[in-house]
Amino acid sequence: MKTVSNVINGYAHVAEGTKERVLAAVETVGYRPNLSARNLARGRSGVIALVVPRLEMPYFAGLAGQLIEQAEARGWFVLIHETGWDRMAERAAIEGQFPQRIDGLIVSAQQLERADLDQRTATTPLVLLGERSFGDAVHHVAIDNTAAARTAVEHLIERGCRRIAMVGASDAAADDPRRRGYLEALEAAGLELQPDLMLPIRANSGEEGERVVRELLESDVALPDGVFAVTDWVALGAMRALHLHGLRVPDDAAVVGFDDIPYARAVTPSLTTIAPDRAALAEVALRMLETQLNPAGGLAEPVHQTVPFELVVRESTTSFGPPQSRAH
Amino acid sequence: MKTVSNVINGYAHVAEGTKERVLAAVETVGYRPNLSARNLARGRSGVIALVVPRLEMPYFAGLAGQLIEQAEARGWFVLIHETGWDRMAERAAIEGQFPQRIDGLIVSAQQLERADLDQRTATTPLVLLGERSFGDAVHHVAIDNTAAARTAVEHLIERGCRRIAMVGASDAAADDPRRRGYLEALEAAGLELQPDLMLPIRANSGEEGERVVRELLESDVALPDGVFAVTDWVALGAMRALHLHGLRVPDDAAVVGFDDIPYARAVTPSLTTIAPDRAALAEVALRMLETQLNPAGGLAEPVHQTVPFELVVRESTTSFGPPQSRAH
DNA sequence: CTGAAAGCGCTTACAG
DNA sequence: CTGAAAGCGCTTACAG
Structure with a gap:
């Protein structure tokens, strides 16, 4: 009994021959532990x-x-x-x-x-x-959320964005790692922080992302040319608001999300995002x-x-050929 | 032992008083069965x-x-x-x-x-x-897939669609209930079946939906004014292809999906679809x-x-105000 | 290195 | 309606 148990559970100190006989028996009987x-x-x-x-x-x-x-x-x-x-x-x-x-x-x-x-x-x-x-x-x-957010925003800056909104900046400044990454990237690039472009939301939903971006676009604040959203869902909402306002993604404003959910590659334009491992x-x-x-x-x-993460670059920050160029 | 077991398992034939005492003991001891x-x-x-x-x-x-x-x-x-x-x-x-x-x-x-x-x-x-x-x-x-498909296509017909593509029609004609629903709806409305508009796909993916609709749009076949897709994913791909081709949803072509996944309400325009219970x-x-x-x-x-299903009507078959009207 | 025995916490005939 | 006893298939000290 104990020997079989030892073999099944992979404990050491079982004679090689015994072990083989046990495994053979397991095989022939089709034994599966209960x-x-x-x-x-x-x-x-x-x-x-x-x-x-x-x-x-x-x-x-x-x-x-x-x-x-x-x-x-x-x-x-x-x-x-x-x-x-x-x-x-x-x-x-x-x-x-x-x-x-x-x-x-x-x-x-x-x-x-x-x-x-x-x-x-x-x-x-x-x-x-x-x-x-x-x-x-x-x-x-x-993942290292600060580093990931920094990577996302640096990507927008590399693409030429200068007025980058953060959708989903929490109010509690200090301990939001993604907000910190956003700020670090701006600072490293010598870009001035625009408090008007930090948009807090009540939940990480598409609706909320759409709402705050819409409010931004309808306000007096100059239009953003880049959007960093704290989740892909929020990014989808943001894109919706941009679209509804007649702005093209990525030509007028590039967008980066976070999470790499399957929809990120299914939407039009497909969404650049941070993919956690x-x-x-x-x-x-x-x-x-x-x-x-x-x-x-x-x-x-x-x-x-x-654990590692990766920036997955898609259309929302690069090109988006036929559709938009044709429409305009 | 047996009595307690009876109470726990809700068997009948336990004296009311005994039952109460057992339950009280369960409560005080915090008993949870293993x-x-x-x-x-x-x-x-x-x-x-x-x-x-x-x-x-x-x-x-x-x-x-x-x-x-x-x-x-x-x-x-x-x-x-x-x-x-x-x-x-x-x-x-x-x-x-x-x-x-x-x-x-x-x-x-x-x-x-x-x-x-x-x-x-x-x-x-x-x-x-x-x-x-x-x-x-x-x-x-x-769900009754034939009835659901029929409902979806009838909805498109009611919206004025006359050239309705089915994306995801299986090759095996006979035993595809959704295809049958599509055909029934066309027939009931006196619309002629256009074999060119029945687009088989290899998998229910966005990529496949996009591919076949793109191929349709680039062919000599007259443009469709409605699309019934066998899943929401496929519908998203179809919308992508329409968009990339410069067609507006729903103005130029209305789209109905199937499944009611969360993205259906997050995309732009949001997607009309069949929601199974x-x-x-x-x-x-x-x-x-x-x-x-x-x-x-x-x-x-x-x-x-x-089991029941429901047609959830969203923007992809109704209106889609600001965005498209503004863009054009 | 291996076998015999107890025990994990339930359920379930079986009596009564 | 309720109690005593066996048994489900494992693991684990304990011997040897």
Whole structure:
């Protein structure tokens, strides 16, 4: 019994011959371990929860797909849980309030505050995703949002943009990494900051992106020639507003988004955007969970980790031949 | 033991007083059943698989969200599995080839053929989703695709369209329900069928939609004044091609899609489309699975069932004020 | 390096 | 209507 178990679980110290015989038997019998029994014996559930605002948002669906795939290799189920951008729902999630018990939590923090984490009583291993940072109280993985935003805005500047709006600048100046990247890029290029071009929004939705850009275009402020939007959805809204105002993208104003959702390449013009390395995101998150579950070796201090991103250049910042040139 | 179990599982025949005492104890102790143990004892895994081509596609993500939510209420986990539109992967899925054993299968059939079902040896309860039909060999739930397509095309006709292209007409004339709906609508309106306007595509992608519409526009065929696309993605590609050709949507050509993915309301112009009732889809699929698991009462004959859909009218078939009128 | 035995937390005939 | 006991299929000290 123990020997078979050792082989199945890949423990060392099994005689080579024995191991082969066991594997051969596994093969001929078609044995597959019963995960319910295993988890029961191990005192685990075999389930980790992925908490996102809404699975239908392609960014989160893509992330979920990655996570499911990589979790499978480690014998975990991924229970997907939606919060609908509700802070209370996110709080309940980090407290592990699920119908079943779970071994670990990966939470895309949208509304969560530092205080919510400080008040957390649950001890379930937790990994946070997303651009917000929460000090050293918790494991956290994300791309370097400041660098990514800087890259996006530098790209616009290289394209000749001089009046670059940021759609989705949060009010809280200090701790918004993307806003910081925007400012850094402007400063590095010697461009003056135009507060009128920093457009806060209430939610990262297309509607909000459209609304604030429309308001900008209808105001007295001189037109922007570039737009950096905090998500692709917001960028789509911004493009809509530009279009409705008779401005051509990218000729009159270039646009860069963030996330690289599938629509980014489907829209007209297709959208230049920042593509986070989702696979790396998923992998690091899972590793962080494992570290907390098996505090073997070193101590499992909460850590931040960043993963790569990429600027994907498409039509919204380059050319957009036939359509626009023909229309005008 | 048995009594507590009875209460927890909602079996009848427990004295009211006893029941209350049990529930009170559950409350004070904070008892939550261990699903691993339950499933082990019941000989189930508690897991059902949802098999889709790609979770990142919003239609499937939305469906998955619905299914997860409703499965939770029935004590099921949903294991999401991606096939990437690969027929072999779909075949493997219906054979239940998953790393863990599963209690039931909900499969969005994309490439699956009737023959694959006939050859199936696995006995895991199975429910098929999607527009393709497979005879009476298997449980199947979908909207009435013929009626939906007819509704979409009738809407275009009402809007004054007379030369309506169908993007995504399959080659196999007979058994494509959406094609049939298209034909029915034309016939009912006394419009002549234009074979040149039926555009087959290799995949339901934006690229393919764009390609075939571009080819149509660049051909000698007279321009269409309406487009019915088999999915929203395809419709987005079609709109792109129209736009690139200098045609205005909806003024020069109105467009209707299918699925009602989130982008449909985010694009410019926003897209008129057919919205299937995803919640109903999920619910019926789960009920069909339960029927197969508990063949109590009547026999569990494979059945087809349809769920409601809705035509969501947006700008791509109505007006699209400022933008286009201004540009021209 | 390997076997025998207990135990994980449920469900389910079986008595009563 | 309710209790005692076995069993689901694993893992894990514990011997050897």
